[in-house]
Amino acid sequence: MLNTKANIADHDGFYAQLIEAHEGLDDAQSQALNARLILTLANHIGDNQVLSEAIDLVKSVSE
Amino acid sequence: MTKIFETPLYPYERSPDQDATTPVRHKVVVIGAGPVGLAAAIDLAQHGIPVVVVDENDKVSHGSRAICFSKRMLEISDRLGIGDRLVEKGVTWNKGRVFNGEDEAYAFDLLPETGHKRPAFINLQQYYLEEYLVDRVRELQAEGAEIELRGGNKVSAIGTHETHVSLEIDTVEGSYNIETEWVIPCDGAGSPTRKMLGCDFGGRVFEDNFLIADVIMQADFPTERWFWFDPPFNKGQSALLHKQPDDVWRIDLQLGWDIDREREMQPENVIPRLNAMLGEDVKFDLEWVSVYTFQCRRMEKFRHGRVLFAGDAAHQVSPFGARGANSGLQDTDNLCWKLAAVIKGEAQENLLDTYNDERVEAADENILNSSRSTDFITPKSGISRIFRDAVLDLAEENEFARPLVNSGRLSVPAVHSDSSLNSPETGSFPKRTRPGASAADAPTDDGWLLDRIGDEFAVMTAGFAAPEVPAGVKQIHIANPSEELKTRYMGDAGGVTVLFRPDQHIAARWAAPSAHDITAAIARAKGA
Numbered sequence: 277m278l279n280t281k282a283n284i285a286d287h288d289g290f291y292a293q294l295i296e297a298h299e300g301l302d303d304a305q306s307q308a309l310n311a312r313l314i315l316t317l318a319n320h321i322g323d324n325q326v327l328s329e330a331i332d333l334v335k336s337v338s339e
Numbered sequence: 340m341t342k343i344f345e346t347p348l349y350p351y352e353r354s355p356d357q358d359a360t361t362p363v364r365h366k367v368v369v370i371g372a373g374p375v376g377l378a379a380a381i382d383l384a385q386h387g388i389p390v391v392v393v394d395e396n397d398k399v400s401h402g403s404r405a406i407c408f409s410k411r412m413l414e415i416s417d418r419l420g421i422g423d424r425l426v427e428k429g430v431t432w433n434k435g436r437v438f439n440g441e442d443e444a445y446a447f448d449l450l451p452e453t454g455h456k457r458p459a460f461i462n463l464q465q466y467y468l469e470e471y472l473v474d475r476v477r478e479l480q481a482e483g484a485e486i487e488l489r490g491g492n493k494v495s496a497i498g499t500h501e502t503h504v505s506l507e508i509d510t511v512e513g514s515y516n517i518e519t520e521w522v523i524p525c526d527g528a529g530s531p532t533r534k535m536l537g538c539d540f541g542g543r544v545f546e547d548n549f550l551i552a553d554v555i556m557q558a559d560f561p562t563e564r565w566f567w568f569d570p571p572f573n574k575g576q577s578a579l580l581h582k583q584p585d586d587v588w589r590i591d592l593q594l595g596w597d598i599d600r601e602r603e604m605q606p607e608n609v610i611p612r613l614n615a616m617l618g619e620d621v622k623f624d625l626e627w628v629s630v631y632t633f634q635c636r637r638m639e640k641f642r643h644g645r646v647l648f649a650g651d652a653a654h655q656v657s658p659f660g661a662r663g664a665n666s667g668l669q670d671t672d673n674l675c676w677k678l679a680a681v682i683k684g685e686a687q688e689n690l691l692d693t694y695n696d697e698r699v700e701a702a703d704e705n706i707l708n709s710s711r712s713t714d715f716i717t718p719k720s721g722i723s724r725i726f727r728d729a730v731l732d733l734a735e736e737n738e739f740a741r742p743l744v745n746s747g748r749l750s751v752p753a754v755h756s757d758s759s760l761n762s763p764e765t766g767s768f769p770k771r772t773r774p775g776a777s778a779a780d781a782p783t784d785d786g787w788l789l790d791r792i793g794d795e796f797a798v799m800t801a802g803f804a805a806p807e808v809p810a811g812v813k814q815i816h817i818a819n820p821s822e823e824l825k826t827r828y829m830g831d832a833g834g835v836t837v838l839f840r841p842d843q844h845i846a847a848r849w850a851a852p853s854a855h856d857i858t859a860a861i862a863r864a865k866g867a
Contacts, residue, residue, distance in 0.1 A: 280737050280738060282739045291743055295714065295723050295726065298723070337732050337735075337737075339732055
């Protein structure tokens with residue numbers, strides 16, 4: 277089951293590192309980096325059920 | 340009614356120093372009578388050290404400026420004798436709301452832990468803090484303490500020497516010279532002293548402007564911190580609403596980088612912005628308006644020989660997180676007992692280097708946290724904004740995204756885990772009270788723990804029988820510890836002995852120390 281509780285110990289450190297990873301990239305490069313990151317994390321998760329729940333969740337969020 | 344910040348509280352008076360044939364030598368001179376300078380002077384006077392404060396003005400700060408004071412700052416204020424006045428006058432708050440556009444993203448409650456004398460935060464205008472500090476100076480003077488406050492005294496030149504520092508001071512009646520063994524510049528982010536000494540002040544400038552307005556209104560907004568990302572009344576920017584005493588409300592509106600600063604501060608431009616935010620029918624008066632930009636930067640070293648920088652003069656942070664004045668008072672909390680010990684000959688000068696080490700560490704932590712908040716609030720790239728907005732969109736329905744929302748990480752005291760003043764610990768105790776941490780308050784059978792520690796070295800034993808302590812060291816024995824004290828200091832252990840420094844930071848803890856262990860830990864905490 278998809279974990280929707282807060283789960284990252286140093287969340288501010290993670291967020292800062294994520295933004296820093298994009299520094300100096302143009303839009304296309306940033307999109308490509310995000311895609312690589314998602315695919316890498318998806319592999320780490322591994323469970324198709326969890327990945328499916330995550331995709332459903334983010335598609336339902338209104339902007 | 341005349342506002343407190345329009346009243347001269349320490350008008351210029353001629354000092355005998357101005358008629359001396361050779362410059363009078365003082366022990367300590369503090370430059371700047373803001374919150375940090377006044378706290379330094381009071382702390383030193385309470386330790387029996389004569390001190391002179393010089394300031395080019397004679398009034399408390401104009402406008403509310405710093406408004407949000409943390410629990411640790413209030414605990415320090417208790418030690419300085421003004422804690423009760425601050426809390427009585429201040430607005431205590433715990434709840435906050437974060438809005439994203441027109442929608443509420445989520446609400447939070449700081450859920451303050453029980454069993455502390457002081458609340459997590461209060462809001463109070465800086466001018467009240469300064470007024471209470473000036474009153475405390477007067478009280479100490481009446482008790483015979485050697486503490487002097489010289490208004491209309493502007494330091495115009497500084498010279499550093501092996502044994503002393505010389506100062507040239509300008510007044511309406513001309514210049515005079517004094518000497519001092521030590522000087523503490525607390526003269527703000529633009530520190531003239533720092534400039535006169537040619538010291539560095541490196542860091543990062545954030546390309547943004549914020550309109551800050553103190554509004555007097557009878558409004559039924561609750562006592563909560565409201566923060567907006569991209570609100571309809573300030574599209575693409577952020578906004579903050581926070582309550583202060585006397586029906587004064589602090590409003591911050593992000594303006595962006597390319598603005599006409601003078602124009603934005605004109606009431607005819609400010610009032611429509613506030614109407615858009617508060618509603619056209621809300622009546623209000625403007626108490627104070629300012630436009631600020633901010634920086635995150637610090638001096639490489641806070642100690643330059645006999646010159647000991649403190650507060651914004653030494654380090655500057657963005658305002659998100661209330662880490663300015665709160666960290667300034669933690670600077671003087673750290674510095675004053677050390678300087679007093681050096682002046683009294685109880686410690687070597689190298690103890691002052693640990694002021695530098697510990698407070699540089701704290702400044703870096705504050706700069707890191709406030710830079711991250713600023714990057715979240717004001718994203719500096721397209722992708723940074725996309726991630727920020729994704730966090731906010733997710734946070735409305737999903738708990739996991741809420742910790743990522745960063746509208747300011749509120750000030751907590753730094754833990755000096757690697758300080759050379761700590762002794763290695765023996766035994767297994769709760770992490771929060773490890774050596775280097777500031778003392779956690781707790782109720783005891785004879786009042787609050789922090790009130791009992793006070794401002795000298797103190798040995799507290801809870802649970803176990805009291806150990807033998809060296810002569811002259813304060814001992815606190817708690818035979819029947821409260822549940823809070825057990826949780827915070829003992830954990831699963833049957834008892835503990837803790838050594839507190841005079842700034843109430845923990846220097847050592849043991850299961851069963853000998854008198855020799857305690858003596859050695861105190862010597863180490865004094866820099867030996």
